[in-house]
Amino acid sequence: MSTVSPDGPAIDLRGLVKDFAVGLRGVKLRAVDDLCLRVPAGQVFGLLGPNGSGKSTTIKIILGLLEATAGECRVFGVPSTQVEARVDVGYLPESPYFYRHLSGRELVRFYARICGLGGATLSARVAEVINWVGLTAAADRLVGTYSKGMLQRIGLAQALVHDPRLVILDEPTAGVDPVGSAAISELILQLKARGKTVLITSHLLTQIEDICDRVAILDRGRLILEGAVRDLVGGAERQALIVEKLSAQELEELRTWLGSRGRTLEAVEQPRARLDQIFLDRVGRSESTNREGGA
Helix, strand or coil, rough: CCCCCCCCCEEEEEEEEEEEEEECEEEEEEEEEEEEEEEHHHHHEEEECCCCHHHHHHHHCCCCCCCCCCEEEEECCCCCHHHHCCEEEEEEECCCCCCCCCCCCHHHHHHHHCCCHHHHHHHHHHHHHHCCCCCCCHHHCEECCCCHHHEEEEEEEHHHHCCCCCCEEEEECCCCCCHHHHHHHHHHHHHHCCCCCCEEECCHHHHHHHHCEEEEECCCEEEEEEEEEEHHCCCCCCCCCCCCCCCCHHHHHHHHHHHHCCCCCCCCCCCCHHHHHHHHHHHHHHHHHHCCCCC
């Protein structure tokens, strides 16, 4: 286990560079270019960027699956090249391959044993994480019969079975329907409430905005933006007030009143409900009714 101070960052990248040799001539392709980034412990941190921006390469370096060409990567103060750096890390890849002939319980048990768990502790922990991701009823079904959302949740269970302090999730809701995506988002927030650090990549920016404390955006291997979500999207220079519909005369009176105070009414908009929220409200209500009716 790491002996780093609990006040230190979960991940600390300093001047990280990763080059790949391409073709027979060994031409260098720079996937990560002088990346400096600190992921605070206990937060949900979004790593964003288009395809080919260096996100996956960065994650593989953090996990110790790739060695950096230059620079430094530390996980809870331990160099990522050392085995000790991976003790406190759980990982769910974007497209995990699980043994289809195993049940969900057998699968999580398999990964628990790889992580060094054994005896009564193993069985209790496997049952705990399966219950936590909501798959107790399906735990003894073959993984080959699971839906995409169920596969992601059993994948999250295997990533958590050894109780890591850092959880890395690569596109955890890719291909998952809105209900399953919302359930995974809620699980991520629960991880944060338990004091875990979560590093997540996703192309679903609405999800990132809802669950992340901070985000970093990469492009062509370089960091182009990093900061707290509330600061990046907060709109500190403007305010939105929602009132009952005003008549044309009332709107004109409001403009006059604002103008007398050196203010401007910049826009009048009809508020719209978010489509994802309408979908979740209706589908969630329907599923709740079916469960209550025994359907």
